[in-house]
Structures are given as C-alpha cells and as structure tokens.
Amino acid sequence: MARVYKRGGSYWIRFTYPGQEVRQSARTASKATAQQFLAHAVEERRILDRGGRQRRTFQPSSERFVAEYFPTLKPSTQRRYRVSLKQLQPAFGRLHIDEINKTKFSDFVAARKRGGATNATIRRDLATLSCLFTCAITWDFIEINPVKIYGKRHLRDAPPRTSYPSDCRKT
Numbered sequence: 608m609a610r611v612y613k614r615g616g617s618y619w620i621r622f623t624y625p626g627q628e629v630r631q632s633a634r635t636a637s638k639a640t641a642q643q644f645l646a647h648a649v650e651e652r653r654i655l656d657r658g659g660r661q662r663r664t665f666q667p668s669s670e671r672f673v674a675e676y677f678p679t680l681k682p683s684t685q686r687r688y689r690v691s692l693k694q695l696q697p698a699f700g701r702l703h704i705d706e707i708n709k710t711k712f713s714d715f716v717a718a719r720k721r722g723g724a725t726n727a728t729i730r731r732d733l734a735t736l737s738c739l740f741t742c743a744i745t746w747d748f749i750e751i752n753p754v755k756i757y758g759k760r761h762l763r764d765a766p767p768r769t770s771y772p773s774d775c776r777k778t
Contacts, residue, residue: 620645665699691735
C-alpha cells in the first residue's frame, strides 16, 4: 500500500512495487505535493518493465521502424510493409510491445480471416511484425521476438504447383 508520512519537517513516500520497497523523501512540507509526488513515483515504476527498461507501445515503435529501417529496403518492400502496418495498427496500436503475445496473434489472424484476407496476406503481415520485433530487440525494447515462436502451420500457402515436362520433340 502506498502512503505519505511526515518525518521531521518534510513528507516522505513509501510503497512496494513488485517485491521492491521504495522509500524516499518528497522534499516538501506540503502533504498535497507529497501525494502528487507519490502518484508520480508509482506511475513511473509502473511504466518500467521487469528489466528496468521503459515500456514502449506499438505505435511509436512502428514509427521508429519506418524512420530507421525503411531506408534500407527496396521501394516495393516498403510499400508492402506500409500496407501490413496499416492492418496491424488497429489490432496492436495501443498495446505495449511486451504485451503482444501468441493470444493476440491468434485474435489478429482470426479477425483478418473474418475480413476475407488470404493466408498469404496474413503471413506477410506477420512477417512485417516479426521484422519490427527484430528491430525492437536491437533497440533493447524487448528480449525475444514472439512472432518466431507463434505457430504458422495453420496459415498454409497454396499447394505447390505441379508441372510436368512437356514433350518438346518435333517429329
């Protein structure tokens, strides 16, 4: 439980955040200011993930992906990735990237199938997302790429075409 208490002439804050006790001076004689300081300190801890890094949402991560990674791609690949990012935005836009997991992928795939997207299109969207997560690992936003551990066997491509050699002999 978070609380504010007076010690000497100034207020202090005290709270426990996942197993770690935080105790520090608010450096104020006003209880209201100390309560605001406490709320800010709790919020600051909440936005940090388990590794002590700031949690990032999908939207700014995808913007950085476009700004930094797109210049290395061919124009046609950039167009394809932009189309996929537009499809990924409604499903993942407000989530933190460390919250995106296999369950969220399943929901996304089901929604895309209901919308009439083909398996190949959904695979392309997931490939774009995987590339974004690989960049996020490089930027130290997350530890692993969850798309790589998501099973895509149910998103089969069209069966391979069978072609037989033609009889090219002229008689």
